[in-house]
Amino acid sequence: MSTRPEIPVGVEIATAWAWRLLVLGAAGYGLYWLLSFFSEVSVPIAIALLGTALTIGAVDFLERRGLPRLLATAIVVLTMLSLFFGLIALVGQQLSTQFYDLKAQVIEGISQIQDWAQNGPLGLSDSQLTRYVDQVQDAIRTFGETAAVDQLAAVGTTLTHFVTGFFIALFASFFFLYEGNRIWAFFVALFPQAAREKVHTSGETAWHSLTSFVRATVLVALTDAIGIAVAAWLLGVPLALAIGVLVFLGAFVPIIGALLSGLVAVLVALVAQGPIVALFMLAAVVAVQQLESHVLQPFLMGRFVAVHPLAIIIAIAAGITVSGIVGALVAVPLVACLNGIVRHLAAEAGAPLQEDGLPEDIPPDADTDATPEPA
Template identity: 50%
Template structure:
């Protein structure tokens, strides 16, 4: 039976080959007739325009063909130097990127009242997520665990602010008296020091300062009005932070899966891997920053208590908050502690507190941050400074607070997306076991 089928196949194949050969012969014959006819008559026809010129022939009055580069599409492009073409190509691409970046910055600036609270909520979620995980392991419902952690955090923050405000109110009168004494000491130094200013000159400078304040009263008034608007924005942002933090802690994984599903299937694996790595980086950065800030505040606060500097607890709290802005924040908060020590206890105590602040900063930069944060979230100081400056310009203090963790997250995400490794399993993957045949 198989031999019969093979013989039929061979017969069909032979018929097709013979038909193909006959068709080729007829086409060759037609081409030969069309080629021989005009040559015999010596006349050209529309089908055969006539004999072609040899390659070496020169046509009088015709322009030589322009040399075309493989990267050009017209003669005009070929006349432009190669370096200029490359520069133009880079220029228009950079212009497009600049326009897109400018548009994104305008959008961010317009809706910053929403973006900044959401970013702060992400930071708080990364900080509080381990506590929610502990309660979930203790068989707490997810909503209850999230509520307990969020309310506990609010109570801790409100209690700390209450202690700071109470101590500040109690110590302001004494500090005001000492500040007046400090101002008089400065006036005496201006008179007897190297400047040798007279009473008339000091009075002139004081009158000019008062005139400047009087002339800028409208500016201060408008600033108060804008402060009222800023207070409304702060209240709105605080409410948004609380709600966003609650839902990030409770439904963070579901929200991330929903966002990943919006992407093309081919991109989900890489984006999900980069997102999870970025979240781990953000959590490590926030927890390490809190620990470093706590160590800074305790170290400086102990010396403030030892030297009986007023507002020791508020200044320690200020150092703790300032440490969330790397390099810049800790230095500014430490400078405030040095000024208070100068006004209250004199130059010697102020120099000692200054040495303590510098020592703590060196310990933080060379020991604590490399040891606690590790290389996973290590950022070059130049990138930190540029990021903080850009954050201040775009969104003020909140922008400076968010800038560095944003750089750390983007650094991790870009590295993961640029890596050639493929994650083990995609998000929401379903593994189906194959049955043996």
């Protein structure tokens, strides 16, 4: 009579977890593939959710003051559109007036580098260096002319996708602001009756985390943009307003976004004003980053969103790996929402979490691996 071989308990537990994790991973990959396939719709919807989280407070405020919600939504949407296009007009005006001067300064700087390389301590020969420098100068002179002709089809396709996504995000934002509660109620009704209450409360918690994250991020981004743009203006760096807008947009990717966009300001200062001004610009960027890292991020993100900086960095890296810039933009809000849902469900189960992630009935310095002593 054959007997069933005895399998260690640890192996049984590991295999039980393994197949479940495989199923979850397959489901997650399937969802990612679906969202990527419909990216022309899913990305604008995600941007619309972020915009709704930012402006929903203004709509609620106007409604409490007696305006019909439809009118309040229209006022907020039109105001945001006016600010958006006004900012684009200001940046475009600055680019049109200063970009060609900046190109001339770049060409002059290249010529100075060429003279230094030939007559300075390097003593390089004339022929090869001159050929390479002439190629770079020609490329800079013709930038925006031949490139536009050669890539007209690609630019047209990209512009079409952008316009389509813009209108999808615009209309989605309008209806999210106007009747988001009805849309959410329809979504909750798709779940079984027994699960609807937890789905509804988890969604409310996730929405609270998302609105807190977006508002905190806007404050951080605005501080970074003003600080770096004012420093660029005081140092006489060209395109100060455009740099401020770039920093503001880049700061929506926490921790690294404003730093990378701030380095653009350092590069422009190096090209236009030389290494001394570039060093001052770099010092200003570092000072703004220190303010963000040690004051704004701990106070705003830690207090309102409760996401650890290490989790933010890992989420950004994973988002960039999976979906590039869009992934970096969406990763941290997604982590903030998941963090809020986990804490909410833990509290519903009777084991609310502390700031360090442990249940409240376990002190932070407790030895969780210790074996209880027999009575």
